[in-house]
Amino acid sequence: MMKKRVLTLLLLAVVATSAGCAYRRYLGMHGPSTKNYPDIHFDSIKEDSECLDCHSPKNTSGEAPTTSHPTFKGCLKCHNDPVT
Numbered sequence: 617m618m619k620k621r622v623l624t625l626l627l628l629a630v631v632a633t634s635a636g637c638a639y640r641r642y643l644g645m646h647g648p649s650t651k652n653y654p655d656i657h658f659d660s661i662k663e664d665s666e667c668l669d670c671h672s673p674k675n676t677s678g679e680a681p682t683t684s685h686p687t688f689k690g691c692l693k694c695h696n697d698p699v700t
């Protein structure tokens with residue numbers, strides 16, 4: 617009886633923490649889509665290095681939001697969802 621309740625609490629705790637936002641991007645969740653701004657993100661932009669020209673944390677122009685994960689490969693795998 618008591619044991620069961622402890623187990624339930626433990627399970628709840630695991631679920632709660634793994635849904636926390638720190639995990640979002642590492643579980644392959646999709647990021648905001650480049651298609652939100654089609655006038656900036658032309659279809660011809662495909663290479664990570666091109667994305668980083670504007671989004672690298674080293675870019676100090678301040679116009680584009682900087683990425684917290686500049687070392688990731690394949691930006692468009694996560695940032696190319698169709699906008700609904």
Ligand code: HEC
Pocket residue numbers: 640641642644645646647648664667668671681682683684685686687688689690691692693694695
């Ligand atoms: C594994 C999926 C994934 C990959 C690969 C990825 N991202 Fe992201 N990205 C996310 C998620 C999820 C978010 C939203 C959460 C956050 O801000 O950390 C995000 C947020 C961002 C933001 C912040 C947007 C804002 O409004 O502040 C930028 C800029 C960005 N990514 C650029 C890039 C670039 C450039 C690359 C390639 C070098 C890249 N991302 C690769 C998942 C990814």
Ligand code: HEC
Pocket residue numbers: 647648649650652653656657661662663664666667668669670671679680681691692695
């Ligand atoms: C010419 C510079 C430039 C290039 C190249 C570029 N971006 Fe952006 N990006 C911007 C700017 C500027 C914004 C901010 C738009 C705004 O907030 O009005 C932005 C916004 C974003 C956002 C945030 C979208 C949102 O809804 O918050 C993501 C994610 C992103 N870019 C990813 C990428 C990826 C991935 C690539 C490469 C395929 C890329 N960008 C190439 C300039 C650029």
